[in-house]
Amino acid sequence: MSDASQSPHHAGSPAPHGADSEVGRLRTVMLHRPGPELQRLTPRNNDRLLFDGIPWVARAQEEHDAFAEALRARDVEVLYLTELLAQTLESEGARNQAITRALAGLHLGDTLRDYLARFLREASPAELTTYLTAGIRNDEVRGGFGLVTSLLDPHDFLVDPLPNLLFTRDSSVWVRDRAAVTSLAMPARARETQLTQLIYAEHPRFQGTRTIHGWHSEHVEGGDVLLLAPGVVAVGVGERTTPAGVERFARQVFHADLAHTVLAVPITQERATMHLDTICTLVDVDKVVMYPNVADTLVAHTVTLDEAASDDTGLTLSVTGAEPFLEAAARAMGIDRLHQIDTGLDPVTAEREQWDDGNNTLALAPRVAVAYERNDQTNDRLEQAGIEVVRIAGSELGSGRGGPRCMSCPVARDPLDAAGSA
Numbered sequence: 001m002s003d004a005s006q007s008p009h010h011a012g013s014p015a016p017h018g019a020d021s022e023v024g025r026l027r028t029v030m031l032h033r034p035g036p037e038l039q040r041l042t043p044r045n046n047d048r049l050l051f052d053g054i055p056w057v058a059r060a061q062e063e064h065d066a067f068a069e070a071l072r073a074r075d076v077e078v079l080y081l082t083e084l085l086a087q088t089l090e091s092e093g094a095r096n097q098a099i100t101r102a103l104a105g106l107h108l109g110d111t112l113r114d115y116l117a118r119f120l121r122e123a124s125p126a127e128l129t130t131y132l133t134a135g136i137r138n139d140e141v142r143g144g145f146g147l148v149t150s151l152l153d154p155h156d157f158l159v160d161p162l163p164n165l166l167f168t169r170d171s172s173v174w175v176r177d178r179a180a181v182t183s184l185a186m187p188a189r190a191r192e193t194q195l196t197q198l199i200y201a202e203h204p205r206f207q208g209t210r211t212i213h214g215w216h217s218e219h220v221e222g223g224d225v226l227l228l229a230p231g232v233v234a235v236g237v238g239e240r241t242t243p244a245g246v247e248r249f250a251r252q253v254f255h256a257d258l259a260h261t262v263l264a265v266p267i268t269q270e271r272a273t274m275h276l277d278t279i280c281t282l283v284d285v286d287k288v289v290m291y292p293n294v295a296d297t298l299v300a301h302t303v304t305l306d307e308a309a310s311d312d313t314g315l316t317l318s319v320t321g322a323e324p325f326l327e328a329a330a331r332a333m334g335i336d337r338l339h340q341i342d343t344g345l346d347p348v349t350a351e352r353e354q355w356d357d358g359n360n361t362l363a364l365a366p367r368v369a370v371a372y373e374r375n376d377q378t379n380d381r382l383e384q385a386g387i388e389v390v391r392i393a394g395s396e397l398g399s400g401r402g403g404p405r406c407m408s409c410p411v412a413r414d415p416l417d418a419a420g421s422a
């Protein structure tokens with residue numbers, strides 16, 4: 001395994017990029033501070049744009065700043081997606097790629113596309129970043145008038161806003177030293193990975209980073225990917241990640257020797273359980289916080305490489321039948337038991353707190369996790385189990401249905417040492 005022997009980070013030197021678990025000491029994280037893209041949400045478009053309400057943007061920003069502060073207070077380096085993007089767009093090549101991709105939609109027509117391309121080429125990196133993330137509405141354009149402009153509604157988007165950028169978890173995920181650029185299933189989010197791909201490919205900080213997967217590949221979303229232990233990756237398969245997506249992902253992590261086992265975990269295809277991390281996250285090397293209403297029924301197929309049948313012409317995967325998730329996970333992780341902490345005592349509380357992302361915790365280290373403060377019961381139970389809970393407010397942030405884990409992409413975690421992973 002490529003970086004299992006990486007030495008822990010020392011103050012002063014940048015942490016090597018990558019993560020081999022969900023709970024190794026968090027060093028660097030990529031966030032997105034909510035911005036003008038959220039101002040685009042209206043009662044007419046919020047469903048399509050995957051928000052359950054219209055957030056109060058100033059308050060969402062305050063809540064997000066407090067989240068970032070809580071991370072910095074624990075010595076976590078916070079990178080902002082839009083800052084990385086603006087720096088990336090300093091390069092002429094990156095700008096051209098970003099513009100071409102953003103205007104590739106078939107709804108524009110040549111007259112408007114040509115106008116917008118010229119307009120965006122004149123924009124500064126910071127302005128271009130705003131156009132790419134907050135989008136462009138028909139009535140905001142001052143040229144390129146023609147058939148398409150006249151026939152579209154003034155409020156139609158020519159470039160869609162990306163309010164779900166807030167959930168940086170989904171558009172890329174690090175597996176050991178590789179960044180996986182994902183492929184998002186919902187049309188409202190598809191363009192996000194054009195931006196993460198560009199950042200990893202062109203930003204000087206990520207020079208030399210090797211990537212896997214990619215936005216043209218079968219659908220896999222980062223919220224479905226859990227690094228259970230070094231070499232063991234669980235992937236939820238449901239509304240977002242497809243069966244073909246997990247197969248492609250497994251092939252790539254095996255090919256690059258990033259893992260020895262992938263667990264494919266079917267989850268109900270509905271909004272409340274859109275990603276595996278909405279029902280289960282790790283808070284210690286051998287503890288998950290998990291939605292009790294599914295705990296008994298959650299299963300996994302264990303996928304490994306059939307070494308004997310694989311050769312240079314292709315990898316052959318070996319796949320088991322469905323087994324209880326916690327058992328399959330513990331076996332793959334090489335531990336006796338993966339302990340489960342519940343979201344709330346009774347089914348109704350559990351359902352309420354699951355909806356409000358009670359299961360969606362972000363581990364800062366083994367037994368230290370960030371969680372929304374509103375989920376009292378889940379947080380009490382985490383504390384009873386010996387987990388330190390770093391509580392953050394999320395009344396506005398939560399309206400997009402995502403918690404601390406969804407809102408963060410760990411770029412560097414300390415590798416788990418042998419003691420930690422055993």
Ligand SMILES: NC(=[NH2+])NCCC[C@H](N)C(=O)O
Nearest residue numbers: 050167223275400401402406
């Ligand atoms: N990893 C997660 N659970 N992300 C939550 C994403 C929420 C977002 N509104 C969506 O529907 O895509």
